[in-house]
Amino acid sequence: MSGHAVNRRRVALFATSHAVDDMYQGAVPALLPFFVADRHYSYAAAAGLMFALTAMSSAVQPVFGALTDRLHLFWLVPVGLTMAGVGIGLSGLMPSYPLTFLVITFSGLGVAAFHPEAARAARAASADSQQAMSFFSVGGNVGYAIGPMLVFAVLFFIHGTGGTVFLAAPALVTGVAVFAVLRRHPETHLSPQASARRSHLTDDWRGFIGLTALVMLRSIVYFGLTSLVALYVGTALHGGKGIGEAALTTMVGCGAVGTITGGRLADRFGRLPVTRASLLATVVGLLAVVLTPLPWVFLPIALTGFVLFQSFSLTVTLGQDFLPTRIGTSSGVTLGLAISVGGLVAPGLGALADATSLRVSLLVLVAFLPAALAIAWRLRDPRPSRRGSPERAGVPAPDPPSAPAIPVPRSDPASLIPRSPTGVGKER
Numbered sequence: 001m002s003g004h005a006v007n008r009r010r011v012a013l014f015a016t017s018h019a020v021d022d023m024y025q026g027a028v029p030a031l032l033p034f035f036v037a038d039r040h041y042s043y044a045a046a047a048g049l050m051f052a053l054t055a056m057s058s059a060v061q062p063v064f065g066a067l068t069d070r071l072h073l074f075w076l077v078p079v080g081l082t083m084a085g086v087g088i089g090l091s092g093l094m095p096s097y098p099l100t101f102l103v104i105t106f107s108g109l110g111v112a113a114f115h116p117e118a119a120r121a122a123r124a125a126s127a128d129s130q131q132a133m134s135f136f137s138v139g140g141n142v143g144y145a146i147g148p149m150l151v152f153a154v155l156f157f158i159h160g161t162g163g164t165v166f167l168a169a170p171a172l173v174t175g176v177a178v179f180a181v182l183r184r185h186p187e188t189h190l191s192p193q194a195s196a197r198r199s200h201l202t203d204d205w206r207g208f209i210g211l212t213a214l215v216m217l218r219s220i221v222y223f224g225l226t227s228l229v230a231l232y233v234g235t236a237l238h239g240g241k242g243i244g245e246a247a248l249t250t251m252v253g254c255g256a257v258g259t260i261t262g263g264r265l266a267d268r269f270g271r272l273p274v275t276r277a278s279l280l281a282t283v284v285g286l287l288a289v290v291l292t293p294l295p296w297v298f299l300p301i302a303l304t305g306f307v308l309f310q311s312f313s314l315t316v317t318l319g320q321d322f323l324p325t326r327i328g329t330s331s332g333v334t335l336g337l338a339i340s341v342g343g344l345v346a347p348g349l350g351a352l353a354d355a356t357s358l359r360v361s362l363l364v365l366v367a368f369l370p371a372a373l374a375i376a377w378r379l380r381d382p383r384p385s386r387r388g389s390p391e392r393a394g395v396p397a398p399d400p401p402s403a404p405a406i407p408v409p410r411s412d413p414a415s416l417i418p419r420s421p422t423g424v425g426k427e428r
Contacts, residue, residue: 010125013181014118015139017081020174021114022140024084024107026147027167028053029226030248031091033234033241034151035100038161043231043358045097047350050227052104054343057112057336065116065332076117078179083110085171092164112336119331123320133320134263137313141256145249148230152245201324208322208330210379214275215315215338217372221282222308223342224349224365225251229289229301232358237294247301254302255309262310271314272381279373281307283366290362321382 032046067073087107094100122136150170154163229251234244258278266274285304292300319334320327353361 007125011122011135013178014077014122014125015136017077017114017174017178018118018122018136018139019143019146020170021081021084021111021118022143023147023150023170024088024167025053025111026144026226026252027088027151028104028107028147029230030148030151030245031088031155031161031164032227033230033244034092034155034161036231037241039097041097043350043354044347045350046231047227047346047353049091049101049104050223050343050346052101053108053111054223054340054346055105055108057108058340058344059337060109061112061115061336061340062329062332064113065120065328065330065336066326068117068120068328068332069326073117074121074182075179076113077121077182078175080110080112080114080117081178082171082175083107084114085168085175086110089165089168089171092161115335116328116332119316119335120328123327123331133317134259134313137316138256138259138263141252141259141309141312145252145256148245148249148252152242152249156242203323203325204382205323207379207382208319208333210375211315211318211322212333212338214372214375214379215319215334216341217368217375218279218308218311218315219339219342220345220368221286221342221365221372222339223346224361225286225304225308227346228349228353228358228361231353232362233294233297233301236358237297239294243294247298250298251301251305252309253305255305255312258306258309259312261306263313265310266314270381271318272376272379275311275314276373276376278307278310279369279376283369286362286366286369290359318381 028049032041032049035041035049036043036046064076068076084107087103087105087110090103091100091107094103119136123133126133126136150167151164154166155161157163158166226248230241230244230248232244233239233247234241237243239247262274262278282304285300285307288300289297289304316331316334319330323330349361349364352364
């Protein structure tokens with residue numbers, strides 16, 4: 001790749017912090033069965049805590065994204081990360097539901113502060129490498145998978161929900177480490193060359209709005225599953241809290257694997273074809289979840305997580321390519337506002353489960369997938385193939401493949417400048 005090389009250490013740093021940050025998002029659905037059992041919350045009240053996590057993030061994250069497109073706010077990464085962990089750590093200590101709702105909302109605000117700046121800085125460190133950006137996205141999926149395991153490990157050995165205070169430790173440690181590194185090396189802005197290149201690009205708002213709608217619909221299915229699958233396996237299928245947590249961990253863990261394979265498949269077949277296939281396969285997997293008893297239900301749960309998560313990193317880079325001059329804003333929407341919609345719908349799904357059953361709520365989720373698939377069929381990739389113009393997506397053009405030497409007159413020095421495929425001289 002021409003231009004600046006990938007800063008692998010910096011990418012790894014942001015991927016690790018992304019994992020820790022999203023671990024707290026994964027912790028909330030894992031905490032719901034404990035709150036239901038220990039505090040006797042209704043399904044609607046439990047799902048309302050998912051609303052608490054995402055409501056603040058939904059409204060504020062695009063604002064943080066717009067700010068990071070203009071200002072150097074590297075400190076938002078450690079501060080947002082710390083807030084996310086402290087809020088979840090305090091949730092089990094609160095004596096009332098409103099206070100629990102409040103501290104989880106505080107955690108959501110931290111998530112909102114973290115994601116746009118971390119995604120923008122990771123893009124800078126990746127030198128526009130899609131593979132490196134996929135690594136950053138996978139960090140979030142891995143963190144979400146670790147969240148339920150960490151919750152179960154802590155609360156299994158510590159009686160009562162007061163053990164959540166220990167969940168804040170990873171955020172505090174990682175936040176201090178990230179701040180120390182970024183304070184010494186705060187140069188996380190895009191290079192002047194990359195900024196100049198993007199200033200000549202145009203944003204495709206129509207395509208971005210369509211992509212945002214797709215992410216919103218997928219988010220409803222995503223948050224609906226993560227909010228209800230542990231309760232469904234633990235109560236409706238009579239598996240108990242431990243089996244329910246294992247089901248959630250299985251789904252999110254297989255989702256992390258799906259994110260990696262989704263990126264590799266997209267390199268071969270394209271981002272939108274893989275996204276369409278993942279949505280179609282999710283319909284089949286979700287229907288199988290509600291029709292399969294224990295212990296076989298773990299198979300469709302694993303399949304559903306695997307195929308649903310395949311498009312996660314793809315929609316992040318698609319959004320950045322639809323808005324190549326507004327990386328932070330795009331990240332704030334695709335990683336925040338659009339995804340948070342699922343959390344806003346989660347209380348309604350919980351209320352439906354109270355009125356009917358958890359199985360009915362899961363079946364309702366299937367209805368959102370055909371709509372998302374219809375949008376995906378209408379979208380066109382702003383970077384349709386490797387043979388297309390990489391500059392259109394804000395990606396540095398690769399060096400052209402070597403070709404047989406063609407004699408040129410020595411009296412014409414300009415003819416010695418290598419030519420890009422478009423015929424425009426390319427400086428080295």
